[in-house]
Amino acid sequence: MSLKPDSDNLKSTESPPGVMPNGAHFAVDVVLDTAYQGIDGKSWAALFDIARKTKLPEFIADLFAGKHINQSEDRPALHSALRNLSKSPVILDGQDVMPAVIDVWHRIDALCNKWIGVTDVIHIGIGGSDFGPRLAIEALAHVPDIESRGMRMHFLANIDTAELARILDRALPHSTRVIVVSKSFTTLETTMNAKAVVAWLKASGCTNSQINKTLFAVTANVAAAKEFGVEEDHIFPFWDWVGGRYSVWSAVGLPIALQYGFKTFEEFLAGAHAMDLHFKNAPLEGNLPVIMALALLYQQEKHGIKAYAAIPYADALDWFPKWLQQLDMESNGKSIGKDGKPVKHSSPVVFGSAGSNAQHSYFQLFHQGPEIIPIDFIAVRKPMSDLPEAVAHHRILLSNCLAQAQALAHGKTDSNPNNVYPGKRPSSLLLLPELNAFYLGALLALYENRAATLGALWNINSFDQPGVEYGKVLAKPIEKALASGSDHIDADDSIDAITAARINFLNA
Structure with a gap:
C-alpha cells in the first residue's frame, strides 16, 4: 500500500492532445467546454469580477485551511482531507487530522485482505451514507478488466421492507458481512434496517459469536455502535467535520475497497485529490469548478432558470444524477444566507x-418547452466495454451527445410552428478520457467543489441541512398515532386536521 501521490495519478493540467473550440478548459485531463453557454468575453470578465468581489479566492483558501466555514454548526468542511494522498498536514484547531485519516486507510487495506470466503455484503445507510458508495460500485462495475473480489454488494437504504426482502432473499447468511453506516448511529431507517438484518441472521441459525464477527460500523458515535453489538475493532471512525453527502471518501466508501480492492479505492481518492489541487491552486479564469459555478449563475441572472439537468452519456453513470441531487439541493437549497437575510x-x-x-424521455421539454433548462452533458472518450460492437456503439452514443448540444444551441426554423426549435438553450460538455476509479473520483470532486463555489457566490452555507430535520420531528407523533390503531385521532399541535383525517383513514 503506497498511499503517496503518484505523478502519473495526479495527471496534468495542460491541454490534452487535439484542438477544442473557444470555451474549452482542462484540468486533470478532464475537458470542460462551455462554448454553448452563450457567454461572451465581456460577460465572463464580469462574472470573474463578481467572484472576486464575493471573496471567492479567500473562501477557497479557508475551505482547505480548516477554517470553520460551516458557521451554523461551528465546524469546518474538511472532506478534502479524506483524499489528501500527499499526507501534507491538515490542521484543525491546532491538531493535524491526517494521522487519523491515514490510520483508517491502513485499516481499510487490512480488512480487504481479511475477508476471505465472503459472498455477500449488506451496506446499510441512507442519504450520503448510501448514494456515494452505491454510485461508485455501479459505475466501476462497467470498467473492463477491473479487479473484482466476487462478492455481491447490496445497498439497503429505504425503510420500505421491499428492498430488505429482496436483499435477504439473495444473501447467504453464514457468509454475509454487514456494514452499518450512520454518522450519529441514530438514523431511524438505518437502525431499524440493521435490527431487521440481525434478526434475519439469528433466524438463519447464526450464533451471537458469529453475528459479532459479521457486524461492522462506520460512525462518529462509537459508543452507540458498541451498544448495538459492534465490536470496537470493527468500528471505523467518521468525524463531525465530514458532511454525509461528502463522505464517500471516508470509510463510508468501504464497499469500493472491499469490492474492487484497496488499490482501486486509492485511485478513486487520487482522482479527487488531483481535482482538489486544481481547485485550490488554479487561477479563477482556468478553474473548472469556478467556471461551472459562474456559468450556472449567469443563466440564473439572465434567464431566471429554476432547474438544470445532468445527462451522463455513459450507462455506468446512471446513478450520478441521484448523487448530484443530494449534493446540490441539500447543500444549497436554502432561502436564507449566512448573514440571516433572504438570498x-x-x-x-x-x-x-x-x-x-434520456433523449427518449424528457428532451422534448429541453428543445421546445417554454422553460430554459441548462444541461451538463457528460461523456467519456473510451467505450465502457470490450465487446466487438463497443466502438461502433460508442461512436453513436457520442454523436447523439454532440448532436443534442448542437440542436439545443442553434435551434431550427420552419414554416410549421410545431417544427420550430427556439435554440439558444445553454449547455456545457464535460469530457472524461475514460471512466475508471481515478476519473470517477475527479468527476465527483469537481461537482463537490462547484457546489461549495456556488454556496460562496450565493452567500449560502453549503455544509448544513436544517431543512431535513423538521419532517423527522413530525414523523414521531404520527407514527405513534398510526401504531395506536385508533381511527379517532384528533388534531393537535403536532398533527393537523388533514393529517389526522389521513391517519384515521389508514387505521380504519
Missing part, C-alpha cells in the same frame, strides 16, 4: 439520467 439565488432543481435513454 437572491439558491440551488436549482437537479435532475437527469443516462443518455441516450
Whole structure:
C-alpha cells in the first residue's frame, strides 16, 4: 500500500492532445467546454469580477485551511482531507487530522485482505451514507478488466421492507458481512434496517459469536455502535467535520475497497485529490469548478432558470444524477444566507439520467418547452466495454451527445410552428478520457467543489441541512398515532386536521 501521490495519478493540467473550440478548459485531463453557454468575453470578465468581489479566492483558501466555514454548526468542511494522498498536514484547531485519516486507510487495506470466503455484503445507510458508495460500485462495475473480489454488494437504504426482502432473499447468511453506516448511529431507517438484518441472521441459525464477527460500523458515535453489538475493532471512525453527502471518501466508501480492492479505492481518492489541487491552486479564469459555478449563475441572472439537468452519456453513470441531487439541493437549497437575510439565488432543481435513454424521455421539454433548462452533458472518450460492437456503439452514443448540444444551441426554423426549435438553450460538455476509479473520483470532486463555489457566490452555507430535520420531528407523533390503531385521532399541535383525517383513514 503506497498511499503517496503518484505523478502519473495526479495527471496534468495542460491541454490534452487535439484542438477544442473557444470555451474549452482542462484540468486533470478532464475537458470542460462551455462554448454553448452563450457567454461572451465581456460577460465572463464580469462574472470573474463578481467572484472576486464575493471573496471567492479567500473562501477557497479557508475551505482547505480548516477554517470553520460551516458557521451554523461551528465546524469546518474538511472532506478534502479524506483524499489528501500527499499526507501534507491538515490542521484543525491546532491538531493535524491526517494521522487519523491515514490510520483508517491502513485499516481499510487490512480488512480487504481479511475477508476471505465472503459472498455477500449488506451496506446499510441512507442519504450520503448510501448514494456515494452505491454510485461508485455501479459505475466501476462497467470498467473492463477491473479487479473484482466476487462478492455481491447490496445497498439497503429505504425503510420500505421491499428492498430488505429482496436483499435477504439473495444473501447467504453464514457468509454475509454487514456494514452499518450512520454518522450519529441514530438514523431511524438505518437502525431499524440493521435490527431487521440481525434478526434475519439469528433466524438463519447464526450464533451471537458469529453475528459479532459479521457486524461492522462506520460512525462518529462509537459508543452507540458498541451498544448495538459492534465490536470496537470493527468500528471505523467518521468525524463531525465530514458532511454525509461528502463522505464517500471516508470509510463510508468501504464497499469500493472491499469490492474492487484497496488499490482501486486509492485511485478513486487520487482522482479527487488531483481535482482538489486544481481547485485550490488554479487561477479563477482556468478553474473548472469556478467556471461551472459562474456559468450556472449567469443563466440564473439572465434567464431566471429554476432547474438544470445532468445527462451522463455513459450507462455506468446512471446513478450520478441521484448523487448530484443530494449534493446540490441539500447543500444549497436554502432561502436564507449566512448573514440571516433572504438570498437572491439558491440551488436549482437537479435532475437527469443516462443518455441516450434520456433523449427518449424528457428532451422534448429541453428543445421546445417554454422553460430554459441548462444541461451538463457528460461523456467519456473510451467505450465502457470490450465487446466487438463497443466502438461502433460508442461512436453513436457520442454523436447523439454532440448532436443534442448542437440542436439545443442553434435551434431550427420552419414554416410549421410545431417544427420550430427556439435554440439558444445553454449547455456545457464535460469530457472524461475514460471512466475508471481515478476519473470517477475527479468527476465527483469537481461537482463537490462547484457546489461549495456556488454556496460562496450565493452567500449560502453549503455544509448544513436544517431543512431535513423538521419532517423527522413530525414523523414521531404520527407514527405513534398510526401504531395506536385508533381511527379517532384528533388534531393537535403536532398533527393537523388533514393529517389526522389521513391517519384515521389508514387505521380504519
